[in-house]
Structure formats: structure tokens, C-alpha cells
Amino acid sequence: MEVKVPKEIRDYQESIFFGLSTRQFICSLLAVGVAVGLYFGLRPLIGSEEVGWMCILGAAPFAACGFFKYHGMTAEQAAWAWFKSEFLYPKKLVFKSDSLYFDAMKDAIAEGEKPPRKRKNHKPQPPTGKER
Template sequence: MEIRINKEIKDYHESLFFGLSFRQFACSVAAVGAAVGVYFGLRNIVGKEMVSWLCIICAAPIAAAGFFKYNGMNLEKFVIAYIKSEFFCSGNRIYKSENVLFNLYKEVLADDKNKQNKSKRRKKKNS
């Protein structure tokens, strides 16, 4: 008997129903419910072929939401991050380097230059 152990604890997901996590199972049930609802709601209005395509179109995004993972984010977190990065925080980003050490010693270097200039002036006056 083998027991599968994940190398990373964050990769562990408890499976509840049919090897699916609760989120995946709930989204699958919601997708089936949406497909059944669309079928019984529209079967008398449009033809069988059109209803079958509408069932697939309505159920697919709901089912995909349960299984979607991108960089450890589920669908809701991914959509929020995408909207933030593309619309709220978008714009031209200009890389501007900063020499921290130079900024710290700027005053010390300026004082040294002034002392050197003063000593050069004194030497010229004395010459």
C-alpha cells in the first residue's frame, strides 16, 4: 500500500467527494445545475441543438472556476490581481536607479571638495 505525500505542504488539498476538493465539487454541481436549468428553461423556446450548446456555454465557465489555478491563485484572486495590474496600477514604469551610498556620502564628498578648493586657492596665493 502506497501513501502519497506531497513534498510541499502548500500542495496538499484534501479530497472530499470523488477525489475532488470541496471547491471543485461545488463548482461541478453548480455547473450541472446551471446546465439543467438552461435546458429546462429554454427547451421549448429554441431547438434541441441550440439548447445543448447553450448548456455547454453556461456550464463551462462555472466548472472551470473550480479547477482554475494560476501561480497558486484561484479564479477570484486571479481576476482581482489582473484587474489591479491592468487597470488600476497600469501606466508607464520608468526605471530610475539610485546610488544609495553616494546619496549618504554626498555631503561628506562636497565638504572634501570645498577643502581641496580652499587649499588650492591658498597655494596659488602663496605662489
Template structure:
């Protein structure tokens, strides 16, 4: 007897109906409802072939919402994240490098620079005096 166990416990999803999770079943039912509504609304005016294509195209987005995941986010979370990042937080990102090490030891560096210039000045003075 073999028991399937996910390698990652957090990836476990309980299957409710025909191997689908609750989320997938919910969006599949919504897709079926949309397809049936489109069928009854368009069958008289468009004919059978156009109505069948329209039903498939209308139901496909709703059916796919139950199955889409990206970086452990559901379709709604992906849409909300995209909405927030593209439209709500529209700021220009300017790269300004920040050297924490330099900021912390700025005083020490300036002191070393002054000492180095002071030593060089003395050496230059001695060289000029000897000439």
C-alpha cells in the same frame, strides 16, 4: 501498503467527493445548476440540439473556475490581480536608472575629478612653459 505523500506539504488538498476538493465540488454544483437553468429556459424556443450546446457552453466557465490555478492563485485571485494591474493601476512605467553607489559616493567622485583636473593643469602649464 503504499501511502502517497506530497513532496510539498502545502500542495495537499483534501478530497471530499469523487476525488474533488471542496472548491471544485462547489463550482461543479454551480455549473450543474447553470446548465439545468439554461436547459429549462431554452428547450422550448431553441430545440434539443441547440439547447444542449448552450448548456455545455454556459456551464464550462463555472466548472473550470474550480480547477484553474496559476502561480498558486485561484481563479478569483487571478481575476482580482488582473483587474487591479490592468485597470485600477493604469500608470505609465518609465525606466529611470538609479545608481545607489554613485549617489553615495558623489562627493568622493567629485573630489577625485577635481584633483585629477588640478594635476593635469599643472602638467599642462609645465609643458607650455618648457616650450
């Protein structure tokens, strides 16, 4: 007997119907309900081919919401995070340097001068007498 254990135990989802989780099952029912509603609502108004496409387009968002995951968030959580970041708490990010070197050299940079560099003294070493 073999029992499958997911690598990440937090990713485990209990299946209730046809291998679907509760969330996926409810969203699938909503998608079927929207498709049936659109079919019977639009059938007298437009042709059958157009009604079929309208049913697919109307049901697709509901079906996708059941299976959507982004960074561990469901579709509603991801939509709410996007809405908060774009509309409720928008901010303009501005870079401000806190470099002490830049603050010390600000005047020299404004004048267009290069900062002074340390020079290394390269004095030749006296012979040790061990060379042959």
C-alpha cells in the same frame, strides 16, 4: 502499507466527494445547476441541439473555475489581481537611468563625440639574456 505524501505538502487538498476538493465539488454543482437551468429555460425557445451547446457554454466557466490554478492563485484571485493591475492601479513604467558615467558624459554624448579612451603603452621588454 504505503502512504503517499505529496512532494510539496502545501499542495495537499482533502477530497470530499469522488476525489474532488470542496472547491471543485461546489463549482461542479454550480456548473450542473447552470446547465439544467439553461436547458429548461431555453428548451421551449430554441431547438435541442442549440440548447445543448448553450448548456455547455454556460456551464464551462463555472466548471473551469473549480480546477483553475495560476501561480498558486485560484480563478477569483487571478481575476482580482488582473483587475487591480489593469484598472485600479495602472501605471506607465518609464525607464530612468541612474548611471553616473552617463551623467558625466552627457555633454560629450550630446555633441556626438566619443569619450576619450585610456591608451596603454606597449613598450617592448628588454631581452633578459635567457633566450636561446
